[in-house]
Amino acid sequence: MQRLECLVDGCSATIEAETEEEVMAQAEEHAKSSHPELELDDETVEKIRSSIIQV
Numbered sequence: 001m002q003r004l005e006c007l008v009d010g011c012s013a014t015i016e017a018e019t020e021e022e023v024m025a026q027a028e029e030h031a032k033s034s035h036p037e038l039e040l041d042d043e044t045v046e047k048i049r050s051s052i053i054q055v
Contacts (some may be wrong), residue, residue: 002018003053004023007047024049
């Protein structure tokens with residue numbers, strides 16, 4: 001199981017899924033709906049990916 005806690009200050013969202021790809025897909029959806037001002041550029045995507053932990 002993979003887990004990602006939202007990196008945006010003040011947001012307590014947590015995403016869990018079986019694979020990193022699933023977590024990233026859910027993170028993209030979360031960012032679009034909850035943080036539309038967040039730009040998902042390569043640097044941000046890499047920061048998100050590196051914050052995923054194995055649980």
